[in-house]
Amino acid sequence: METQTADISNEALKHFANPKNYGSIEDADGIGTGVDNATQNYATIYLKMDGDTIANISYATHGSEDIVILGSVFTEMLMGVTLEEANRRVAKLQEELEEAYNSIEPPEIDLTKPEGEQVSAVSTQSQDSANIVLTAFRAAIRHMERKEEGIDEESFTMSISKRCPYSNTDCAFVAPQ
Secondary structure (H helix, E strand, O other), X not given: OHHHHHHHHHHHHHXXXXXXXXXXXXXXXXXXXXXXXXXXXXEEEEEEEEOOEEEEEEEEEOOOHHHHHHHHHHHXXXXXXXXXXXXXXXXXXXXXXXXXXXXXXXXXXXXXXXXXXXXXXXXXXXXXXXXXXXXXXXXXXXXXXXXXXOOOOOOEEEEOOOOEOOEOOOOOOOOOO
């Protein structure tokens, strides 16, 4: 298990130090942005198609290190595959994302502390970053569909949908300072 974790960490460092497919694509067939309205982090996916095959895919972001790494890995994973295969892979990643959200441990609550300090810190940053990248891809696909419908727009933007398995509200717990 330690070797697998080290391999994943090494791979993540490689993608962070030298992100693949970063930047825009001139004359992209689909441009989609996934945005987290709570943090204003976003990723934009650019798609260039050759028939039903993704001939080129890139991304841009001003978001977290996670988005840079995930965007690099994600675009490498979809380069050169058919749209059908890409959608299958994205559906599988979406299932894994739901499992990751569901595995978040509930925050510890200490009612003996003053209000505002009662809830321990819980972070969904990694899950939200993956969600942003997947949503950007879906937005790029939707942009292509809208262009085929005759809708002329530069790009298409979608907000991520996030939830906490232990709360009806957003996962926005902040550690007390």
